Amino acid sequence: MNAPAPAASFKPQQFKSDVKPVWCPGCGDYTVLSSITKALAALEVRPENVAVVSGIGCSSRIPAYTTCYGFHGVHGRALAAATGLKVARPDLTVIAAGGDGDGYSIGGNHFLHACRRNVDLTYIVMDNRVYGMTKGQPSPTTEPDWDSKLSPHGTGLREFHPLVIALASGANFIARATSSDPNGTAELIAQAVRHPGFSFIEVLSPCVTFRPEQRSWKDMVHPAPVAPTDDPARAARRLMTDDGFNIGVLFAGHRKPYQPVKSATPRSVAELAAEFVL
Amino acid sequence: MKSRKRPARKAARATPKKRVLRQAPKRAAKTGRTKSARSGAYADFMVQAYAMENDARDRYTEFADQMEVHNNREVAQLFRKLARIEGLHAERIVKEMGWRKPPSAAEAWMWRQSEAPESVPSSGELHYLMQPYHALELALQCEQRAASFFTGITRSTAPADVKRIAKAMAADERDHVRLIQDWMRKVEKPHAGWDIDLDPPTYSE
Numbered sequence: 328m329n330a331p332a333p334a335a336s337f338k339p340q341q342f343k344s345d346v347k348p349v350w351c352p353g354c355g356d357y358t359v360l361s362s363i364t365k366a367l368a369a370l371e372v373r374p375e376n377v378a379v380v381s382g383i384g385c386s387s388r389i390p391a392y393t394t395c396y397g398f399h400g401v402h403g404r405a406l407a408a409a410t411g412l413k414v415a416r417p418d419l420t421v422i423a424a425g426g427d428g429d430g431y432s433i434g435g436n437h438f439l440h441a442c443r444r445n446v447d448l449t450y451i452v453m454d455n456r457v458y459g460m461t462k463g464q465p466s467p468t469t470e471p472d473w474d475s476k477l478s479p480h481g482t483g484l485r486e487f488h489p490l491v492i493a494l495a496s497g498a499n500f501i502a503r504a505t506s507s508d509p510n511g512t513a514e515l516i517a518q519a520v521r522h523p524g525f526s527f528i529e530v531l532s533p534c535v536t537f538r539p540e541q542r543s544w545k546d547m548v549h550p551a552p553v554a555p556t557d558d559p560a561r562a563a564r565r566l567m568t569d570d571g572f573n574i575g576v577l578f579a580g581h582r583k584p585y586q587p588v589k590s591a592t593p594r595s596v597a598e599l600a601a602e603f604v605l
Numbered sequence: 606m607k608s609r610k611r612p613a614r615k616a617a618r619a620t621p622k623k624r625v626l627r628q629a630p631k632r633a634a635k636t637g638r639t640k641s642a643r644s645g646a647y648a649d650f651m652v653q654a655y656a657m658e659n660d661a662r663d664r665y666t667e668f669a670d671q672m673e674v675h676n677n678r679e680v681a682q683l684f685r686k687l688a689r690i691e692g693l694h695a696e697r698i699v700k701e702m703g704w705r706k707p708p709s710a711a712e713a714w715m716w717r718q719s720e721a722p723e724s725v726p727s728s729g730e731l732h733y734l735m736q737p738y739h740a741l742e743l744a745l746q747c748e749q750r751a752a753s754f755f756t757g758i759t760r761s762t763a764p765a766d767v768k769r770i771a772k773a774m775a776a777d778e779r780d781h782v783r784l785i786q787d788w789m790r791k792v793e794k795p796h797a798g799w800d801i802d803l804d805p806p807t808y809s810e
């Protein structure tokens with residue numbers, strides 16, 4: 328047997344690439360980037376053993392800002408790509424990341440099934456309750472009465488409740504974080520990565536340009552007043568009555584992650600291609 | 606995402622940078638302790654102080670980058686200058702402690718609270734049209750927080766050598782508060798409506 332490799336000791340800054348983010352100054356996504364890099368340093372992983380996979384949106388730019396492997400994919404499809412990657416390369420730490428539009432609108436169906444499949448990866452949603460990149464349209468998490476030029480008098484539609492949906496669909500770890508607490512968010516990300524199965528973290532990450540009122544979120548968030556539970560029924564009750572600003576781990580279950588058995592002999596590309604012939 | 610071309614104003618150049626650096630007292634000399642006589646808690650404390658300075662330097666560097674991307678060069682330069690100052694403070698701790706390389710335990714301290722006391726909160730505080738005065742306001746709050754952090758330690762149950770160095774550091778931070786206040790008097794105060802943009806990035810207002 329080979330001797331175990333020594334633990335990597337990378338500093339958070341070493342997980343940041345030379346590409347300068349083009350986010351608006353004050354955007355919550357800067358903190359999320361910082362928290363991811365701190366979490367990866369604390370997890371003692373190497374950048375080349377981590378893949379950050381995203382869809383489309385301001386938040387989905389995040390892979391380019393890290394030194395990890397990255398895939399800036401198709402709108403709403405971060406989880407499909409991340410799932411395929413983790414199943415093919417279980418040795419990698421896979422983080423999928425994106426926004427509320429990417430994950431809950433166009434990617435909503437992938438979200439349900441990623442929770443259900445419970446593949447061992449971490450999904451970070453930077454929720455700003457708006458489509459930031461396309462200039463301020465309401466998203467599934469936008470409040471029904473959010474009045475804007477693009478949604479006069481509000482949409483009148485009930486918001487999507489991502490944490491409840493994640494629980495009902497089978498996610499194995501559910502947490503809420505806030506961009507106003509970079510170290511707390513880093514700690515939650517590290518816990519999520521360590522927890523087996525599909526881990527979902529919703530990060531309240533203000534869009535200061537289209538939702539400047541979200542700057543006040545930092546005064547509204549508070550630590551969840553209860554310890555994490557592994558009982559889905561209890562978690563469901565808590566999440567259904569949640570005020571949307573409870574921060575912490577809200578559910579940590581014990582479902583066995585899905586990982587198909589790898590065939591002993593690697594198959595050739597021609598064999599794989601043959602499976603797709605109609 | 607926005608970028609704006611802004612004329613560089615003269616006021617921000619009146620930065621008392623040299624004073625900020627020169628006035629910081631030699632802390633090791635103030636404590637009057639030899640390295641061998643120091644408690645383990647002393648080294649732990651200096652690791653914390655090092656982590657704080659480092660975190661503040663990284664945050665100012667990130668802010669400078671953000672301002673550069675948005676073509677607010679004046680504020681970018683100011684944040685860069687503040688980052689350099691914090692970096693020098695961190696280097697001085699390394700020198701004083703005789704560390705051959707910065708301690709890795711510095712990273713671990715990050716977990717103890719949501720933000721290091723001397724760092725500007727990472728989100729929500731910046732604006733692409735902000736002016737040097739705003740940046741200095743943020744720096745002032747950080748120095749004030751750092752001063753009360755160290756003062757808190759002088760009133761705690763920490764060992765005597767830790768309290769002594771914390772007292773010297775609190776005095777340093779109070780000096781910085783005064784220097785930033787001086788600096789603020791030399792830059793132009795923002796006029797009402799400084800954030801008005803005739804071509805705003807948002808459709809929603």
Ligand SMILES: Cc1ncc(C[n+]2csc(CCOP(=O)(O)OP(=O)(O)O)c2C)c(N)n1
Nearest residue numbers: 384385386402426427428429457458459460
């Ligand atoms: C297939 C497809 N449909 C629509 C778009 C336009 N589009 C780009 S980003 C986006 C929404 C992004 O919102 P969110 O995921 O919340 O990210 P944010 O910008 O708020 O971080 C949309 C609808 C697209 N790029 N591709």
Ligand code: SF4
Nearest residue numbers: 351354385459534535
């Ligand atoms: S538009 Fe909003 S989400 Fe996009 S970078 Fe700017 S503040 Fe962030």
Ligand SMILES: [Mg+2]
Nearest residue numbers: 426427457459
């Ligand atoms: Mg969004």
